[in-house]
Amino acid sequence: MWRRHGGIRRHERFKVIDFSSNLNPLGPPNELIDAIKSCVSEEAYRFYPDPNYYELRKLLSRLYGVSNDELVVTNGASEALTLSLLTVMRFGINTLVVISPTFSDKELMITTKALGFKTLTSLMKDVGNKFILDCEEVVNLVKSKKAAILLSNPNNPTGTYVPLKVLKYIAESVREGYLIIDEAYLEFTNKSSATCLGMDNVLVVKTLTKIFATPGLRVGALISYNKEFIEVADYIRPTWNIDSLSECVYSKLLSGESFINYFISRTKQVISDWRSYMITKLRELGLVVYNSVANFVLVKHEDIPSSELHSRLLREGIAIRRADTFIGLSKYFSRLCVRSPDDVNKLVVALGRVLKCL
Ligand SMILES: Cc1ncc(COP(=O)(O)O)c(C=O)c1O
Missing domain, CATH: 3.90.1150.10 (Aspartate Aminotransferase, domain 1)
Known part of the structure; x- marks a missing residue:
């Protein structure tokens, strides 16, 4: 591929x-560069990271306003996405609806097919100077299926934001399944996170790579209020999925809350x-x-x-x-x-x- x-x-x-x-x-802040220097001088790379990422998990939970057992630490949003797919599959989901155009959608088709999902596309509609989601179409696609829906919000590349009340409507319609919301760019907006919905079947994907302009230091998270889901996702994630330099840098940076x-x-x-x-x-x-x-x-x-x-x-x-x-x-x-x-x-x-x- x-x-x-x-x-x-x-x-x-x-x-x-x-x-x-x-x-x-704006690029990475100076505080982050200082944290890198400090972690290099501590030779963080010579040690294995904490396999439980206790400190980093605590700090990410604080950043996203959830508790420690509602979040799995991941290698950027990409791993959080894959982990969400593997975990929903473990919970019996066999159909995935991808709202396109979206990040990596062609690759997703190949990956999800390889995993054994039946993958369907719902296209956002081009209505002049914006793209809109046809939520009735999405709801119809998942009707009477064990399905998950994947939506990036705001969406890459259209820049569309789907309001929480629409997400709530979709999540309620897919009660037996999951709504996966990729919020890789939410921190650039004044919009609310899907974590505010507090719904058990909503999974939220986060990343630090975009907001801190560090695609080479890979830290992200998968969030869910369904603690059983998080426990299973944490079993599935590879041990040491984040390298010790990224772990060290972001543990230092995130401790400065203000x-x-x-x-x-x-x-x-x-x-x-x-x-x-x-x-x-x-x-x-x-x-x-x-x-x-x-x-x-x-x-x-x-x-x-x-x-x-x-x-x-x-x-x-x-x-x-x-x-x-x-x-x-x-x-x-x-x-x-x-x-x-x-x-x-x-x-x-x-x-x-x-x-x-x-
Ligand atoms: C919507 C979206 N999700 C996830 C990613 C991957 O982010 P990360 O670098 O954190 O894996 C990207 C990267 O372009 C993206 O646009």
């Missing part, structure tokens, strides 16, 4: 302005301001920009396929994410993460040059 994601590689980092990876544009709150709220404000600027500038170029609550926007450019736009912008030193790799999106879609007005001005100049010569 050939996996396609946004993001540039380490050796490319000085060559391009990266609009392709959905990380916090700093974390400050950093997250500053990020929300910056994202909201920079996103408004970016959307305005892109719309001035005549592009269709979809409403987004997240740290990225989906763009439609009907005059040029995304493969060509991608390679032309790369020549101008700008990386964007082709979005034609997502289920349900045509070759005229790209995704751009929110960056500073300075970077957006450079993007607009480069885009202007490309679009003028079509």
Whole structure:
């Protein structure tokens, strides 16, 4: 399976302005860099991590407002997603409905098929400048099935947020099954977490990699109020699924509760301001920009396929994410993460040059 994601590689980092990876544009905070230095000087990497991640689990539970026995520590959101699938399967679920277009949806089809799931897709509807979820369609798809529904909220790449009352309605309709909500980008928004629903059949996927811009330090979590579910998921997760450097760094960082709150709220404000600027500038170029609550926007450019736009912008030193790799999106879609007005001005100049010569 050939996996396609946004993001540039380490050796490319000085060559391009990266609009392709959905990380916090403020970058990792200095406090995190200090924690890395401190963990390296303690030679954390020479020791096995705590197989129970006692400290990290406690701190993540505090961060997400749940208790220790309602959370499993995972290697980013990716592992939390896989773990949620393995665990629902253990509880008799054999059908998965994926709300697309969404993160990794083509790969998910392959993975879930390999696991033995019957996997169905429900496509969000493109209604001009936003995508909406057809919750009746979703509910009908799962009717009288032992099913789980997977939704990323806010959704990558559409930037859509599905309100809690809709999630509650779906979770109630799938009483015998599960609703898995991937909240990898929730910390960039002013929206509420699905943990607020307090429902036993809602599973919530979390990650620190996006908000702290550290995809190379992999910490996330799977949350559920169903303690039996969490116990089983914790048995299934591999021992030492997080390396000791990541464990050490994030245990130090998360212990500074007031700093974390400050950093997250500053990020929300910056994202909201920079996103408004970016959307305005892109719309001035005549592009269709979809409403987004997240740290990225989906763009439609009907005059040029995304493969060509991608390679032309790369020549101008700008990386964007082709979005034609997502289920349900045509070759005229790209995704751009929110960056500073300075970077957006450079993007607009480069885009202007490309679009003028079509
Ligand atoms: C919606 C969504 N979920 C999960 C992930 C994976 O996150 P992590 O790096 O924490 O595994 C991504 C990464 O792009 C994502 O967009």
